[in-house]
Amino acid sequence: MLKYLVLLLPILLGLCTAEVFFEETFSDGDAWTERWITSKHDGKTFGKFELSKGKFYGDADDQGIRTTQDAHFYALSTKFPEFSNEKKSLVVQFTVKHEQNIDCGGGYIKLFGCHDASFESTEMHGDTPYLLMFGPDICGPGTKKVHVIFNYKGKNHLINKEIRCKDDVYTHVYTLVVDHDQTYQVLIDNEKVQSGNFEDDWSFLPPKKIKDPEAKKPEDWDDRPTIDDESDSKPEDWDQPEHIADPDAHRPEDWDDEMDGEWEPPQIDNPNFKGEWKPKQIDNPKYKGPWIHPEIDNPEYKPDSEIYRYPAVCGLGLDLWQVKSGTIFDNFLVTDDPSTAKEAAEKVMANTELEKKMKEQQDEEEKKKSGETDTKPEDDDDEDDDDESTKDHDEL
Numbered sequence: 001m002l003k004y005l006v007l008l009l010p011i012l013l014g015l016c017t018a019e020v021f022f023e024e025t026f027s028d029g030d031a032w033t034e035r036w037i038t039s040k041h042d043g044k045t046f047g048k049f050e051l052s053k054g055k056f057y058g059d060a061d062d063q064g065i066r067t068t069q070d071a072h073f074y075a076l077s078t079k080f081p082e083f084s085n086e087k088k089s090l091v092v093q094f095t096v097k098h099e100q101n102i103d104c105g106g107g108y109i110k111l112f113g114c115h116d117a118s119f120e121s122t123e124m125h126g127d128t129p130y131l132l133m134f135g136p137d138i139c140g141p142g143t144k145k146v147h148v149i150f151n152y153k154g155k156n157h158l159i160n161k162e163i164r165c166k167d168d169v170y171t172h173v174y175t176l177v178v179d180h181d182q183t184y185q186v187l188i189d190n191e192k193v194q195s196g197n198f199e200d201d202w203s204f205l206p207p208k209k210i211k212d213p214e215a216k217k218p219e220d221w222d223d224r225p226t227i228d229d230e231s232d233s234k235p236e237d238w239d240q241p242e243h244i245a246d247p248d249a250h251r252p253e254d255w256d257d258e259m260d261g262e263w264e265p266p267q268i269d270n271p272n273f274k275g276e277w278k279p280k281q282i283d284n285p286k287y288k289g290p291w292i293h294p295e296i297d298n299p300e301y302k303p304d305s306e307i308y309r310y311p312a313v314c315g316l317g318l319d320l321w322q323v324k325s326g327t328i329f330d331n332f333l334v335t336d337d338p339s340t341a342k343e344a345a346e347k348v349m350a351n352t353e354l355e356k357k358m359k360e361q362q363d364e365e366e367k368k369k370s371g372e373t374d375t376k377p378e379d380d381d382d383e384d385d386d387d388e389s390t391k392d393h394d395e396l
Helices: 002-017 029-035 338-374 382-395
Strands: 020-024 036-038 049-052 064-067 072-083 090-098 104-106 109-113 132-139 143-152 155-158 171-178 183-188 191-197 209-211 226-228 243-245 267-269 281-283 295-297 313-322 327-335
Touching: 020 072, 029 036, 029 049, 064 072, 090 109, 090 132, 090 338, 109 327, 132 171, 143 183, 143 191, 171 327, 171 338, 313 327, 327 338
Parallel strands: none
Antiparallel strands: 020 327, 036 072, 049 064, 064 327, 072 313, 090 171, 090 327, 104 132, 104 313, 109 132, 109 313, 132 143, 143 155, 171 183, 183 191, 209 295, 226 281, 243 267
């Protein structure tokens, strides 16, 4: 029995130490407006959010916050008790539903630090320093990516890998896992779409190796694989004009040199034209291959095992621009336990399947309704049609 307890102890300890630093599911109605504050920076009017379950959903009681105004900046944020991710994992997760079939706009979040008291919800704006930025960004067919941006020593660093985001109208779960060994994972709907380590996938630090500034390619280094064959000579009949007079052309009978000028036959491509002559190529006997610049250790490189560490995290915000509004954000979670995030994502994804079925049913009803409208007799009373249309719209 003692043997089994010893085996179970690490698991039990792991369950006890998991911590949720922030969670928001908007399950208490309009109370969210007391926790989430719209910025008043510079007296600007930012876009408004509203509580919404959307037009199609898996759970009628599950609501998120939806952008409501087209062509607007949004600046909404919330604060929570500060924490540090030192020597532990940092997991940031939330859901995005571009129900409006977004054409251009952000769907990402920003995590803020409070150690220098720089973050205040009422003053949050696009230039407010942040710790990390994560989530989807769409603008036209060319930009459909997931941002993963970290702030390191006051500078924002973009990931040097492309991560494609989801661009449909359904709810998707975006998860970023950062471990204290400075590895990371990006998951969408609990499936890993990218992973790696900080040094390889960001430019936080100078490169470990640099080209030796003292090294130069030797003057006699020949990196030409082939050279001209000096014994080759141009054939005597090679030089031919590119265009010649059309031999089949004849001067028109009504051509008047005084009125029309001197007649010249039209030009055609010369079938004997061979272009520019070049001697044939042969292997270069002096070829040494491409010269590779020697590298040396970079004296400016210093390893840093704490790039991942944020001593005081205390805020999360939506700092966005959207051309077409209608995105719903929900299920925010900041924790140190990837398994907790995974379980939360699984619950969301179960509802997403129901959400898709509801959308499919709505689309089918719209098709049937459109077909009925197309085949409706022309002599129907217009007023009755308007009343029926309004009734159907209200029922939806």
